[in-house]
Amino acid sequence: MIGIWKGYNDGYVFTAPVGSFDPNEFGLYDMTGNVLEWCEDCYDEDYYSKSLKENPKGPSTGICRVVRGGSWFTGPKGVRCAYRNRDDPSLRNNYVGFRCVR
Numbered sequence: 001m002i003g004i005w006k007g008y009n010d011g012y013v014f015t016a017p018v019g020s021f022d023p024n025e026f027g028l029y030d031m032t033g034n035v036l037e038w039c040e041d042c043y044d045e046d047y048y049s050k051s052l053k054e055n056p057k058g059p060s061t062g063i064c065r066v067v068r069g070g071s072w073f074t075g076p077k078g079v080r081c082a083y084r085n086r087d088d089p090s091l092r093n094n095y096v097g098f099r100c101v102r
Helices: none
Strands: 036-042 065-068 084-087
Touching (some): 036 084
Antiparallel strands (some): 036 065
């Protein structure tokens, strides 16, 4: 099965190699849609309503960690930089990973 969205086929069954597609308007590659990005922040559904508005650090405790950015497995509404969800760090799958930068 190539392409999980009806009428869309990027040529990859799951993740695509880094840099497979054009960069965004800021010149950044692979910011959405390949894998969800693990974040250091613990997850709290209501955290933003009670946190600093600028650069919130996330709650200091929690079982789940924040994941962002959508993946090949995420539906179209979830493939955006602001997409925020959670996952248990002990779980392993092929749609959550790390964003490596240099």
